[in-house]
Amino acid sequence: MSGTQMRRFKGCEYLTHRLVLATLSGTPIRVEGIYPNEADPGLKDYQISFLRLLEKLTNGSVIEISYTGTSFIYRPGNIVGGRVEHACPETRGIGYFLEPILLLCLFAKTPTSLTLTGVTSNNEDVGVDILRTSVLPFLQKRFQVGDEMELRILKRGSLPNGGGEVNFLCPITKVSLPPIRISESGRVFRIRGIASSTRVAPVLANRLVEAARGVLNPFLPDIFIYTDVRRGDECGNSPGFGLTLVAETNKGCSYAAQQCGEAGQTPEDVGSLCAQKLLESIESGGCLDQYTQPSILTGMLLSSEDVNSIVIGQLNITSELVTFLRDVKALFGREYRFKEFETGHIEMSCLGKGYLNINRRLQ
Amino acid sequence: ATASFIESRRRRRRNLQKVFYDESLSPEQALSEIHGEPLDTVENGSDEGEGDDDDFFKPRKADLETPTRTNEKNSFEEELERYNKKYEDSERLARLKYHFITGSLLDTQEK
Numbered sequence: 001m002s003g004t005q006m007r008r009f010k011g012c013e014y015l016t017h018r019l020v021l022a023t024l025s026g027t028p029i030r031v032e033g034i035y036p037n038e039a040d041p042g043l044k045d046y047q048i049s050f051l052r053l054l055e056k057l058t059n060g061s062v063i064e065i066s067y068t069g070t071s072f073i074y075r076p077g078n079i080v081g082g083r084v085e086h087a088c089p090e091t092r093g094i095g096y097f098l099e100p101i102l103l104l105c106l107f108a109k110t111p112t113s114l115t116l117t118g119v120t121s122n123n124e125d126v127g128v129d130i131l132r133t134s135v136l137p138f139l140q141k142r143f144q145v146g147d148e149m150e151l152r153i154l155k156r157g158s159l160p161n162g163g164g165e166v167n168f169l170c171p172i173t174k175v176s177l178p179p180i181r182i183s184e185s186g187r188v189f190r191i192r193g194i195a196s197s198t199r200v201a202p203v204l205a206n207r208l209v210e211a212a213r214g215v216l217n218p219f220l221p222d223i224f225i226y227t228d229v230r231r232g233d234e235c236g237n238s239p240g241f242g243l244t245l246v247a248e249t250n251k252g253c254s255y256a257a258q259q260c261g262e263a264g265q266t267p268e269d270v271g272s273l274c275a276q277k278l279l280e281s282i283e284s285g286g287c288l289d290q291y292t293q294p295s296i297l298t299g300m301l302l303s304s305e306d307v308n309s310i311v312i313g314q315l316n317i318t319s320e321l322v323t324f325l326r327d328v329k330a331l332f333g334r335e336y337r338f339k340e341f342e343t344g345h346i347e348m349s350c351l352g353k354g355y356l357n358i359n360r361r362l363q
Numbered sequence: 364a365t366a367s368f369i370e371s372r373r374r375r376r377r378n379l380q381k382v383f384y385d386e387s388l389s390p391e392q393a394l395s396e397i398h399g400e401p402l403d404t405v406e407n408g409s410d411e412g413e414g415d416d417d418d419f420f421k422p423r424k425a426d427l428e429t430p431t432r433t434n435e436k437n438s439f440e441e442e443l444e445r446y447n448k449k450y451e452d453s454e455r456l457a458r459l460k461y462h463f464i465t466g467s468l469l470d471t472q473e474k
Contacts, residue, residue: 013390187464218456219463250464262439269443276446282462317397319390325383326390338379346379 006030006073007330012043014323016050016100017294018331023054023061023076023104024302024355025331032071042069046092053097056084057104057112079359081108081172088118090162093125098151098168099291102135103298105170106145106177109359112170120157120164121196121242126291127258128153128166129194129244134256135292141252143177143299156198156228156235158260163236176304176354180296182287183311183347186251191216191278193225193245195271198235204267205229208243211271215279216245241267243274247282255281255289286313286345294324297336301328303352314344 060077105112121127148171157164195208205227242260259274300308339347
């Protein structure tokens with residue numbers, strides 16, 4: 001591993017996934033040009049926190065940050081997993097830290113029990129509800145990792161003071177992930193959701209539900225939105241509310257949307273906006289939504305040596321995807337292939353690496 | 364000739380493999396190419412058939428100035444207004460029903 005040539009990157013877009021890919025491939029990386037022209041140059045607190053989290057999940061990792069913080073070197077070690085606790089800064093949501101490492105923990109030496117504290121939902125990062133109700137079930141089903149992969153929301157924490165707490169349990173895999181081929185998204189047959197609130201009147205959650213149902217009911221009668229009202233010790237320090245919606249299709253795909261309320265926003269506006277975002281995601285089509293996409297594409301790369309393919313919608317083609325694909329090429333030497341349909345959907349295919357868990361303990 | 368040129372330009376624009384992995388394009392510029400953002404405002408005159416494929420994919424001033432989707436930071440009110448406007452269109456809503464199982468079944472029953 002130490003003999004692998006170091007890769008250089010400029011800029012820190014999509015840094016978390018780049019670090020995870022570097023860890024999985026065992027490739028040391030040097031990242032330069034991190035916000036060099038800003039008034040506060042260098043790595044942000046949440047990026048440093050993610051590096052610390054990787055350091056806790058691995059053994060032998062070396063992180064060298066330059067004096068100004070505008071460049072750093074990361075030499076990955078072995079993924080060990082185990083019981084890990086980490087406090088995330090309130091500047092980013094817990095999803096920012098948790099989403100990239102969902103698959104990483106599968107390749108650890110021992111099963112992982114990761115406890116993260118911080119902000120459970122915000123409008124910038126994937127919320128824990130989406131991870132629990134959309135991303136994890138999709139991974140469990142497609143990569144056959146079983147029900148042991150679980151996310152428990154112990155406390156909900158809203159902006160600005162956070163105080164939420166989640167526990168992520170992940171088994172290890174002993175074989176390569178199976179390849180996936182999904183070409184049809186199917187049609188939506190049910191919508192589920194969670195309207196959550198912390199330290200506010202319970203009626204706000206009900207108003208969120210009513211507003212979302214008002215938008216979605218003309219399309220589908222099978223809608224059930226749970227309310228999760230947290231008070232006292234069950235939640236963090238700040239008041240807040242938010243809605244997460246997940247639409248499931250008859251072909252096993254799902255689309256998710258989330259929206260959190262901020263000061264001055266009414267639950268009606270937040271609920272209807274969330275429902276309309278879900279409609280946009282459904283309208284865009286494809287077999288993945290923006291939240292599931294990074295994990296699935298990483299899984300396709302690591303799967304057994306067979307052809308993987310998946311169809312994505314136009315809405316999912318973002319600059320993050322471009323950066324991710326270039327990072328995959330730099331660190332794994334693999335390129336995805338693209339085929340565009342008349343509908344605007346794109347089929348992405350790649351050959352799996354047949355990645356095995358080299359860290360696991362032999363028995 | 365114009366039609367064939369437009370077709371070839373469209374084909375080249377859709378050369379996704381190249382756009383995705385061309386390091387000379389920043390991710391935002393690659394995104395503009397993929398989504399077919401304006402290509403007509405090339406700095407040096409028209410863009411009619413000049414240069415080879417490599418020139419075509421080189422970053423241009425127009426691309427650098429084109430705001431991309433990911434860089435847009437709309438306020439909540441702007442975002443709400445945009446979505447409300449988008450989904451008040453009855454034709455769009457009718458088309459959207461195709462994506463729902465019950466919606467299509469109801470349409471069939473009505474017929």
